[in-house]
Amino acid sequence: xxxxKLKVKKASTPKIIEETKPRLSTxxxxxxxxxxxxxxxxxxxxxxxxxxxxxKFYSQIPGTVIKVYVEEGQEVKEGELMMILESMKMKxxxxxxxxxxxxxxxxxxxxxxxxxxxxVELK
Amino acid sequence: MSxxxxxxxxxxxxxxxxxxxxxxxxxxxxxxxxLTARERIITLLDEDSFHEYDLFVEHEARDFNMDKKTLHGxxxxxxxxTIYGAPICIYAQDFxxxxxxxxxxxxxxxxxxxxxAMKMRVPIIGINDSGGARIQEGVNSLAGYGEIFxxxxxxxxxxxxxxxxxxPCAGGAVYSPALTDFVFVVDKISKMFITGPEVIKTVLxxxxxxxxxxxxxxHSEKTGNAHFFAESEIECFDQxxxxxxxxxxxxxxxxxxxxxxxxxxxxxxxxxxxxxxxKEPYDVRDVVxxxxxxxxxxEIQELWAxxxxxxxxxxxxxxxxxxxxxxxxxxxxxxxxxxDKAARFIRYCDAFDIPLVTLVDLPGYLPGVDQEHAGVIRHxxxxxxxxxxxxxxxxxxxxxxxxGGGYIAMNSRHLNADFVFAWPGAEIAVMGPEGAANIIFRxxxxxxxxxxxxxKQKVKEYKEKFANPYVAAAKGYVDSVIEPEETxxxxxxxxEVSMNKVDAxxxxxxxxxxx
Numbered sequence: 001x002x003x004x005k006l007k008v009k010k011a012s013t014p015k016i017i018e019e020t021k022p023r024l025s026t027x028x029x030x031x032x033x034x035x036x037x038x039x040x041x042x043x044x045x046x047x048x049x050x051x052x053x054x055x056k057f058y059s060q061i062p063g064t065v066i067k068v069y070v071e072e073g074q075e076v077k078e079g080e081l082m083m084i085l086e087s088m089k090m091k092x093x094x095x096x097x098x099x100x101x102x103x104x105x106x107x108x109x110x111x112x113x114x115x116x117x118x119x120v121e122l123k
Numbered sequence: 124m125s126x127x128x129x130x131x132x133x134x135x136x137x138x139x140x141x142x143x144x145x146x147x148x149x150x151x152x153x154x155x156x157x158l159t160a161r162e163r164i165i166t167l168l169d170e171d172s173f174h175e176y177d178l179f180v181e182h183e184a185r186d187f188n189m190d191k192k193t194l195h196g197x198x199x200x201x202x203x204x205t206i207y208g209a210p211i212c213i214y215a216q217d218f219x220x221x222x223x224x225x226x227x228x229x230x231x232x233x234x235x236x237x238x239x240a241m242k243m244r245v246p247i248i249g250i251n252d253s254g255g256a257r258i259q260e261g262v263n264s265l266a267g268y269g270e271i272f273x274x275x276x277x278x279x280x281x282x283x284x285x286x287x288x289x290x291p292c293a294g295g296a297v298y299s300p301a302l303t304d305f306v307f308v309v310d311k312i313s314k315m316f317i318t319g320p321e322v323i324k325t326v327l328x329x330x331x332x333x334x335x336x337x338x339x340x341x342h343s344e345k346t347g348n349a350h351f352f353a354e355s356e357i358e359c360f361d362q363x364x365x366x367x368x369x370x371x372x373x374x375x376x377x378x379x380x381x382x383x384x385x386x387x388x389x390x391x392x393x394x395x396x397x398x399x400x401x402k403e404p405y406d407v408r409d410v411v412x413x414x415x416x417x418x419x420x421x422e423i424q425e426l427w428a429x430x431x432x433x434x435x436x437x438x439x440x441x442x443x444x445x446x447x448x449x450x451x452x453x454x455x456x457x458x459x460x461x462x463d464k465a466a467r468f469i470r471y472c473d474a475f476d477i478p479l480v481t482l483v484d485l486p487g488y489l490p491g492v493d494q495e496h497a498g499v500i501r502h503x504x505x506x507x508x509x510x511x512x513x514x515x516x517x518x519x520x521x522x523x524x525x526x527g528g529g530y531i532a533m534n535s536r537h538l539n540a541d542f543v544f545a546w547p548g549a550e551i552a553v554m555g556p557e558g559a560a561n562i563i564f565r566x567x568x569x570x571x572x573x574x575x576x577x578x579k580q581k582v583k584e585y586k587e588k589f590a591n592p593y594v595a596a597a598k599g600y601v602d603s604v605i606e607p608e609e610t611x612x613x614x615x616x617x618x619e620v621s622m623n624k625v626d627a628x629x630x631x632x633x634x635x636x637x638x
Contacts, residue, residue, distance in 0.1 A: 024404065027454045033555040035402050035454035035486060040429065042345070042460075043453055049492035062327045087326075112328050 054098050055122040062115045063087025065107045070120070074102045082120060083107075098122060140178050140195045144219030152219050157290060157312060158356055160200050160217035163250055167360045168204035168211065175202040177232045184226060187259045194221050197228040198253070201236040206367045209379075212240035215250035218290050222254035225296065229257070230267025237274045244373035246283040248363065251300060252290030268295045275302035280474035282373045285363060288313035288349070289356060291333075301348065304471060305366060305423070308339035308349040309359045315342055315349075347427040347460060369421060369435040369442045371475050378477065380440040384417035386611065391418055394607040397484070399548060401524045401555075407432055407447045407455070407482055410522065414480075414611045416440065423468065428460035429453075433468040435477075439615050444472035447482035448533065450523075457529055458489040459502040466505035466636075473513035478618050479534070481510075483521045486555060487529040503532070504637040510538045512634060516621035520610060521545040521592065521601070527554050536600045541624065542617040544610070545592035545601045552594075556586040 026034045027043075066084040070076055082094045100122030107119050124132075143149065143159065152159055158166065164173055182189065182197050198220035203212050214236050216223035233249070240247035256264040278284055279302065286300035287307045291314045300306045300315070308315075316337035323329055323336070335341070342349035351366075353359035371378045391413035396405055412418040415436030422434035430453040433446055446465050448455035457465075472479050488494075488503055510517065510532070518541060519534045530551060534540045545551065553559060561568070564581040571577035588594075595601045605613055 027456075033402070033486060033557050035404070035450070037404050037450060037454040038452050040453060046491070046493040049496070114327050114329065 055100060055103075056118060057082065057094075057096070057120045057122075059085065059113050059115055059117045059119055061085070061087045061092065062113065063092065065109055065111045065113060065119075066091060068105060068107065068109055070102050070105070072102050072105055076100060076102060076122070085113075094119070096120075096122075137178065143195055143217050144221070148219035155290075155312075157218070157252070159219060160215040160223075160250065160252065163289065163356065163360075164200060164202065164204070164213055164215050166357070167248070167363060168206060168213070169208065172204040173202055173213075174204065175200060177201055177235065180228050180232055182226050182228045182260070184257070184260045184263075186261070189259050192221075194226075196220065197226060197232065198223050199225075199229045199232050201232045203236075203239070206364055209367055209372060210243065210245040211248055211367070212236050212243070212245055213248045213250070216253040216290075218252040218254075221257065223252050223290070224254050224257035225264050225267050226257035226260040227263040227267055230264070230270060233267075234270050234274055237271070237278065240282055241274070241278050244282055244375070246285060246367065246370070246372060247278070248285045248287065249299065249303070250287045250289055251292040251296065252288075253296055254291060255294045255296055265295070268298070271299050272302060275299055279304075280374060283370050283475070285366070287359065287363065288315055288339075289359075290314070293317075293319055293337075297348075305350045306342070306348060307351045307353065307359050307363060308342055309353045309356055310339045312356065313339040313342070313349070343424075343426045345427070347424060347464060350423050352426060365421060366435075369437075370477075371442075374475055376476075378442040378475075381416065381437050383440045386413055386415055387418040388413065393610065397522055397546070397548065397607075401550060404450045404454070406451050407449050407484065407522075410482060411436055411445050411447060414438070414614065415443075420445070424464055428458075428464045430455055430458065431461035431465050433465060438480075438611070438618060441618065442477050443614075443618070444468065444477045444479050445482065446479065446534070448485040448529075450484050453489065455485045456487065456489040457485060457503060457506065457532060458494055459497045459499050462499075462502045462504075462506045462532075466509040469506070469509035469513055473509070473515050476515055478516040478621065479513060479518065480614060481517070481519045481534040481540075483519060483525045483530070483533040484523040485526070485529040485533065486524055487527040501637050503528075506532050507538065508634070508636045510534045510540075512628075512636075514624070514626035514628065516618055516624055517541050518614060518617045518621075519543045520605075520614075521549040521551060523548055523550065524555070525549065525551045527552075536602075539626070541621055542603075542613075543601050544603050544605050544613055545596065546607055546610075547592065547604055549592035549601075549604075550590040551592055551601065552589045556582050556590050559589070560585040 024036045025039050027037050063085045066086050068083045069081050076096050077099050078096055080096045082096050085092045085094050103121045103123040105120050107113055149159055178196060180197050182194055199214055199216050201214040205211060214233050237247055284303035285305050286303045289312055293316055297315050314333045314337050320331050320333055320336055339352055343352035351362045353362055369378055391409050393413035396409045398405055408420055411420045420434055420436045430449050432449045435442055436445055517534050531537055536543045560582040568574050568578045592601055592604045596604055
């Protein structure tokens with residue numbers, strides 16, 4: 001049964017399967033039991049979770065860096081203004097959420113950055 | 124002037140307006156591989172059944188030299204007609220007239236036909252093909268969208284609302300389809316997004332084509348915004364016509380019964396489809412086809428969240444909604460998307476008095492950080508809510524596995540199912556045998572001389588004792604353990620005896636479902 005050939009031409013066959021070539025994988029579900037099944041693209045492309053690094057600051061919204069208030073090597077405190085990121089017609093103030101010394105600034109003024117872009121790293 | 128001359132005058136006026144945006148614009152439309160708005164309506168509806176209204180409506184905009192422009196019908200066609208004899212209200216945006224842009228009078232025409240559909244209690248079909256708001260009309264076009272959304276919401280659950288995306292549908296315009304029951308898209312023609320490629324390029328500097336951003340495939344496979352995907356407009360119209368045969372005209376009527384036909388049991392042998400080993404996959408749609416009239420199953424959202432299967436079939440000529448776990452994809456687990464997909468369909472069937480049949484075979488909810496962080500608690504709750512809330516006849520058949528939270532969620536007795544049947548191979552348990560044995564017999568396994576041997580033995584013990592339908596049947600959670608071949612007969616009977624079902628719920632304005 002498991003190796004039953006899939007009818008690809010029929011409209012009722014999911015295209016996901018048609019495109020990934022019928023090959024069964026196993027999926028590990030609750031309590032480590034493994035089931036033979038097809039995987040969706042979304043499942044295959046899911047992001048592995050990573051522990052967030054409190055010393056690295058990423059953009060929460062896409063926008064344009066208007067002004068950076070710190071320099072590399074400068075000591076900063078939690079709550080200090082890092083930069084102004086203009087986004088959605090709003091000049092957003094970005095603050096540090098940790099103490100430390102600025103190790104590297106990854107953005108330039110007037111630079112347009114996407115969401116999730118590394119902006120500043122602390123030591 | 125004699126009446127004859129006046130008739131001639133009318134004919135001339137009509138002829139002029141019927142040209143829409145004129146020859147050049149029509150040529151462009153055809154070059155894009157699209158039918159014109161009027162062709163679409165005529166193709167979709169029964170022959171000679173379409174009657175158009177508001178043909179002579181004109182816009183009133185004055186700013187930006189708009190007063191010098193004539194826009195025939197203000198870029199939208201409205202009217203009534205029939206599909207297989209069923210009365211229908213319909214509107215189609217005419218892209219050849221000012222890009223089908225929505226101004227005040229354009230919106231007034233749409234809301235007029237929507238109001239008409241509500242009064243007459245008949246389905247409304249909207250064909251979307253529009254560049255968006257008519258900027259020259261400013262806030263008036265925004266008002267128009269808002270008035271359409273309001274009506275979509277009011278009509279929701281009263282009359283079927285069908286949206287057909289046959290061109291661009293961008294910005295605020297997307298929210299009318301999003302509020303309707305079924306959205307139809309056509310490959311390479313439909314485009315839907317809130318912010319288009321140009322805005323994304325300006326804001327993000329990212330370049331993406333309309334097709335990759337919000338094409339028919341994207342909405343059918345990735346976002347779940349579309350319910351039916353077609354390769355061509357003609358195929359799309361066939362899908363709409365087929366859908367119309369399955370659904371009632373409004374929420375106080377039943378869908379029209381169909382000629383009764385037996386399932387094709389030579390092609391779909393119901394006792395040979397499901398493998399005995401619960402870890403082996405199969406296509407649950409074959410089980411559906413082994414049950415339904417003429418083995419016909421009309422699947423909805425087949426390309427999105429394929430780990431759950433939803434759609435319509437008929438039992439003795441009557442429309443039934445099917446919700447089934449699909450072991451073929453992601454082992455048939457419930458997750459964020461599949462819960463969302465099933466819950467909305469259950470609510471649709473409940474609103475339109477369509478009995479629900481649930482076929483169960485799932486290991487539970489999908490584990491993973493991505494699922495937890497995507498809100499599987501909130502989304503998973505939708506399916507519990509939808510089943511518990513539904514008062515239509517609700518019948519469950521447990522085909523094989525029904526473990527843990529998945530068992531509860533899939534229309535269990537505990538959520539007030541009317542009938543719960545189980546096949547003899549059903550495993551109704553708190554979790555799979557391996558996981559359960561590992562927890563219950565942890566000590567024995569750890570302390571054994573050969574832990575692996577002990578583990579295997581305990582798993583076997585657990586399987587024999589609990590991996591069956593009889594523990595649940597002994598408590599009355601399962602009404603009857605049945606042979607696969609008895610399924611259709613029992614479903615027919617269950618629906619027949621549920622015809623006058625009364626499930627009185629406490630009075631309330633409305634519940635607060637987890638959306």
